[in-house]
Amino acid sequence: MLTLITFTVFLFILFSSFSSTSTPYTPNDYILLNCGESSNSTSDDGRIWLGDDDYKYSSSNPKTSSFASIASYQDFSVTRVPYMTARIFHDKFIYSFPVSHGPKFLRLYFYPNDYPGLDITTSFFSVSANNYTLLHNFSAYLVSSIPPPQAFIIKEFIIPVTNKVLNVTFTPSPNSFAFVNGIEVVSMPTNIYMGHNYGSVKLLDTNYLFVLDNTTALETMCRLNVGGRDLSNVDDTGMFRTWNEDGPYSFGVTQIFQPEVTITYTLSTPAYTAPEVVYKTSRSMGPNARINFNYNLTWFFPVDSGFYYFVRLHFCESIPDTITRVNERVFTIFIYNHTAEKAMDVIAASGGNGIPVYKDYVVLVPHSSSSTQDLWIALHPTNEGRPMFWDAILNGIEIFKLSNSDGSLAAPNPEAQPVPKLSMVQQNHSKSSQIKVIVGATVLGSIVFLLLLLSFIFWQRIKQLWYNMKSSNRRKVSPLSEGIRCKHFSLVDILNATNNFDDALIIGRGGFGNVYKGQIQGMQCEVAIKRLNSKSHQGENEFWTEIELLSQLRYINLVSLIGYCNDSHEMILVYDYMANGTLRDHLYNCDNIPFSWKQRLQICIGAARGLNYLHSGAVKRIIHRDVKTTNILLDEKWVAKVSDFGLSKMGPIFTANVPITTMVKGTFGYMDPEYFRRLQLTEKSDVYSFGVVLLEVLCARPAVDIRLEDEQIGLAGWALKCVENETIEQIIDPYLQGKIAPESLRVFAEIARTCLHEMGVERPTMSDVVGMLEFALELQETAETKEAVEVGGDTIQAQTINDVV
Numbered sequence: 001m002l003t004l005i006t007f008t009v010f011l012f013i014l015f016s017s018f019s020s021t022s023t024p025y026t027p028n029d030y031i032l033l034n035c036g037e038s039s040n041s042t043s044d045d046g047r048i049w050l051g052d053d054d055y056k057y058s059s060s061n062p063k064t065s066s067f068a069s070i071a072s073y074q075d076f077s078v079t080r081v082p083y084m085t086a087r088i089f090h091d092k093f094i095y096s097f098p099v100s101h102g103p104k105f106l107r108l109y110f111y112p113n114d115y116p117g118l119d120i121t122t123s124f125f126s127v128s129a130n131n132y133t134l135l136h137n138f139s140a141y142l143v144s145s146i147p148p149p150q151a152f153i154i155k156e157f158i159i160p161v162t163n164k165v166l167n168v169t170f171t172p173s174p175n176s177f178a179f180v181n182g183i184e185v186v187s188m189p190t191n192i193y194m195g196h197n198y199g200s201v202k203l204l205d206t207n208y209l210f211v212l213d214n215t216t217a218l219e220t221m222c223r224l225n226v227g228g229r230d231l232s233n234v235d236d237t238g239m240f241r242t243w244n245e246d247g248p249y250s251f252g253v254t255q256i257f258q259p260e261v262t263i264t265y266t267l268s269t270p271a272y273t274a275p276e277v278v279y280k281t282s283r284s285m286g287p288n289a290r291i292n293f294n295y296n297l298t299w300f301f302p303v304d305s306g307f308y309y310f311v312r313l314h315f316c317e318s319i320p321d322t323i324t325r326v327n328e329r330v331f332t333i334f335i336y337n338h339t340a341e342k343a344m345d346v347i348a349a350s351g352g353n354g355i356p357v358y359k360d361y362v363v364l365v366p367h368s369s370s371s372t373q374d375l376w377i378a379l380h381p382t383n384e385g386r387p388m389f390w391d392a393i394l395n396g397i398e399i400f401k402l403s404n405s406d407g408s409l410a411a412p413n414p415e416a417q418p419v420p421k422l423s424m425v426q427q428n429h430s431k432s433s434q435i436k437v438i439v440g441a442t443v444l445g446s447i448v449f450l451l452l453l454l455s456f457i458f459w460q461r462i463k464q465l466w467y468n469m470k471s472s473n474r475r476k477v478s479p480l481s482e483g484i485r486c487k488h489f490s491l492v493d494i495l496n497a498t499n500n501f502d503d504a505l506i507i508g509r510g511g512f513g514n515v516y517k518g519q520i521q522g523m524q525c526e527v528a529i530k531r532l533n534s535k536s537h538q539g540e541n542e543f544w545t546e547i548e549l550l551s552q553l554r555y556i557n558l559v560s561l562i563g564y565c566n567d568s569h570e571m572i573l574v575y576d577y578m579a580n581g582t583l584r585d586h587l588y589n590c591d592n593i594p595f596s597w598k599q600r601l602q603i604c605i606g607a608a609r610g611l612n613y614l615h616s617g618a619v620k621r622i623i624h625r626d627v628k629t630t631n632i633l634l635d636e637k638w639v640a641k642v643s644d645f646g647l648s649k650m651g652p653i654f655t656a657n658v659p660i661t662t663m664v665k666g667t668f669g670y671m672d673p674e675y676f677r678r679l680q681l682t683e684k685s686d687v688y689s690f691g692v693v694l695l696e697v698l699c700a701r702p703a704v705d706i707r708l709e710d711e712q713i714g715l716a717g718w719a720l721k722c723v724e725n726e727t728i729e730q731i732i733d734p735y736l737q738g739k740i741a742p743e744s745l746r747v748f749a750e751i752a753r754t755c756l757h758e759m760g761v762e763r764p765t766m767s768d769v770v771g772m773l774e775f776a777l778e779l780q781e782t783a784e785t786k787e788a789v790e791v792g793g794d795t796i797q798a799q800t801i802n803d804v805v
């Protein structure tokens with residue numbers, strides 16, 4: 001008897017300890033079908049997929065209506081399971097999944113690639129689930145080729161099931177065929193989206209109440225972990241939802257991550273609603289109330305016209321002891337022309353700090369001349385109730401399309417992208433189905449124009465890369481040419497060096513992936529390991545091209561590539577580690593001892609030499625394109641080294657969910673104005689950006705991000721105004737005041753001014769810049785020697801600044 005009790009207690013402990021580590025929700029229906037496969041297989045995320053060759057879920061179909069096929073080429077961004085095998089249908093084909101009553105996630109996986117004997121561009125088909133039309137005359141090929149192109153497509157739907165069966169029907173369009181690579185069916189808590197706690201959802205700006213019940217099917221348009229990172233399906237609360245980051249770079253916008261905070265779920269926001277990390281990360285506007293008041297924190301989502309959309313916003317005040325009471329942070333929420341909340345106070349809505357809450361809205365995006373439109377969400381601080389802070393916060397966004405009265409979610413195919421021809425010029429821009437996020441966007445109305453222009457420019461570039469990728473996709477990866485001196489590391493070396501990609505070793509993050517600090521066994525020095533994200537859409541060919549190029553660039557003022565690793569589809573680059581970090585860090589971080597003027601000049605000269613080498617260097621003409629203080633690194637001897645040149649730095653632009661505009665964000669103040677007009681990058685664009693760096697070196701002061709001081713005209717415009725109005729002494733770093741020889745300052749200001757000339761041709765070359773900076777250094781050294789000779793030197797210091805300009 002005692003043994004039995006002990007055993008029961010043991011079981012209980014075992015069970016409770018198990019449940020504490022398991023997810024908040026365990027689906028009772030969970031089917032993974034790897035279509036076109038005969039045996040069970042495990043995907044990279046550890047999930048087991050059943051083959052569908054046994055017709056367990058499709059027994060009623062004639063055997064001749066479908067066959068299994070294997071893709072001829074595995075793109076670097078797809079995993080073998082479930083993408084490499086497909087089931088091809090010539091005729092109507094039904095999968096019948098026996099499931100419980102209630103709403104179900106249905107995820108369809110498509111890999112539109114070459115299958116033997118089939119032309120994927122001719123595949124058009126419809127998919128329905130029970131009585132809902134999910135896709136109509138759908139072309140996976142066309143959808144996948146919307147810029148930025150993606151190798152695979154995942155469609156997620158929520159289908160209400162009322163009679164214990166989920167039928168998924170594939171119907172090829174006339175003279176066509178249908179295909180699917182994987183099907184996933186997962187149940188969910190009945191109340192999570194449909195018939196949820198608040199009862200019904202109000203249609204914005206009306207009194208009409210939307211009931212999301214067993215008569216509505218949903219399609220997921222986006223699910224974002226705002227201010228945070230991508231969360232893969234296995235990190236969800238048990239429903240295998242994927243949460244994407246909303247833009248890895250934020251500028252003037254604060255990303256918050258509070259790992260230590262305890263998230264307290266409630267009855268109205270149960271633990272399965274969203275993973276804790278969604279509530280621990282957020283985006284807010286920034287510390288400067290005046291700036292916050294002058295802009296909207298905005299996100300844009302391209303959606304199909306003519307549907308209602310269900311928008312769920314997740315909130316949580318997660319900074320302990322900061323915002324804890326009502327009326328501390330209150331803001332207005334605008335959704336697509338409507339005021340969704342006049343005064344959103346997260347603490348009032350949730351009940352306290354660390355308590356998550358979500359708000360649901362339904363909005364109509366009416367029919368219009370274009371088949372897609374931007375659904376946008378904008379947050380703006382309100383001062384009506386005189387809150388303590390002028391700021392706004394958001395933690396997560398989910399947007400679903402609602403089925404229309406015909407039970408359909410289908411939208412027209414995007415327009416066909418042109419077949420690659422000689423001409424790359426394309427007039428019409430078909431909107432990406434990817435999420436475009438613009439965070440902390442417009443201060444100026446004109447920025448909208450700029451962004452359009454930029455998306456056009458980048459779109460051209462993406463297309464170019466895409467063509468390169470498409471044409472190279474089917475070729476075997478080209479090996480490095482003979483004689484390239486670049487070390488190959490095994491994945492084991494890299495895993496050892498980075499402690500299995502330990503987050504604690506991350507020294508940089510970006511759309512391209514993470515950069516880790518590491519120590520490779522057998523090597524004396526530390527290294528920086530850049531692990532390119534498989535989603536960075538950098539093809540293997542581009543990877544090799546880059547290695548080949550970078551390994552030939554050896555120069556004291558450039559960060560050198562040491563080696564690479566390409567085992568197991570990884571794309572990893574190994575660089576010299578720069579012990580003293582970025583120039584930016586030393587300019588703005590109070591913890592660092594400020595540099596003297598001479599040190600600053602030496603750093604500028606080093607960086608200018610590095611750029612000059614790229615522009616006129618041995619291998620080939622290289623335009624850096626992203627010169628900024630974060631890309632100028634300092635080694636242990638304080639030698640400046642230019643980093644982040646080559647192809648991989650384009651990574652962020654090509655990342656699936658990363659908006660084109662994030663590229664602009666990071667470098668906005670540095671961008672050559674002529675580049676906007678002529679859509680052409682030249683070496684002189686780098687010269688312009690370098691001019692901005694020079695101004696920062698002169699004017700930056702710790703803890704004050706001068707780029708925030710006057711966002712209206714940008715750093716360059718602002719500083720230039722000071723240079724032109726001869727008020728430069730007012731803006732230089734107070735630490736430097738009185739320590740710069742007037743002649744040296746005059747030359748330096750002149751270099752910066754000419755670098756920032758509006759017309760590229762009027763700007764100096766990098767080699768001129770090197771010469772002039774050396775002259776400025778000489779002037780400073782001469783003055784300091786003279787000063788040392790004179791008694792005290794105080795008199796000279798006092799007069800210097802007044803003499804300037």
Ligand SMILES: *[C@@H]1O[C@H](CO)[C@@H](O)[C@H](O)[C@H]1NC(C)=O
Nearest residue numbers: 038039040041048049050051
């Ligand atoms: C696949 O796995 C399922 C359950 O996990 C099992 O019932 C089935 O027999 C397996 N099939 C094969 C071919 O191994």
Ligand SMILES: *[C@@H]1O[C@H](CO)[C@@H](O)[C@H](O)[C@H]1NC(C)=O
Nearest residue numbers: 129130131132160161162163
């Ligand atoms: C589907 O539609 C048919 C006819 O329109 C109807 O008879 C049937 O009940 C519907 N099934 C479900 C599950 O709604």
Ligand SMILES: *[C@@H]1O[C@H](CO)[C@@H](O)[C@H](O)[C@H]1NC(C)=O
Nearest residue numbers: 124137138139173174413414
């Ligand atoms: C399907 O779409 C393609 C291209 O969008 C179009 O050419 C074709 O006519 C459509 N077929 C049907 C049956 O609607």
Ligand SMILES: *[C@@H]1O[C@H](CO)[C@@H](O)[C@H](O)[C@H]1NC(C)=O
Nearest residue numbers: 101161162163195213214215
């Ligand atoms: C749909 O939900 C309503 C209200 O909950 C219920 O009365 C009805 O029976 C449901 N329909 C089906 C087919 O289950």
Ligand SMILES: *[C@@H]1O[C@H](CO)[C@@H](O)[C@H](O)[C@H]1NC(C)=O
Nearest residue numbers: 060094096130131163165167
């Ligand atoms: C699902 O498909 C099976 C077999 O084709 C059919 O018997 C059943 O009526 C269908 N159920 C629904 C709800 O469509």
Ligand SMILES: *[C@@H]1O[C@H](CO)[C@@H](O)[C@H](O)[C@H]1NC(C)=O
Nearest residue numbers: 293294295296334378380442
């Ligand atoms: C913020 O967005 C709202 C709604 O579109 C608009 O009325 C307001 O002018 C915007 N504010 C700023 C500062 O851009």
Ligand SMILES: *[C@@H]1O[C@H](CO)[C@@H](O)[C@H](O)[C@H]1NC(C)=O
Nearest residue numbers: 336337338364365366368373
């Ligand atoms: C947004 O509101 C403005 C002014 O009320 C109106 O002109 C415009 O058509 C609206 N746009 C949409 C998409 O509803």
Ligand SMILES: *[C@@H]1O[C@H](CO)[C@@H](O)[C@H](O)[C@H]1NC(C)=O
Nearest residue numbers: 369370415425426427428429
């Ligand atoms: C661009 O689109 C417009 C309207 O959709 C159309 O009238 C025009 O012919 C298109 N231009 C090109 C070059 O495709």
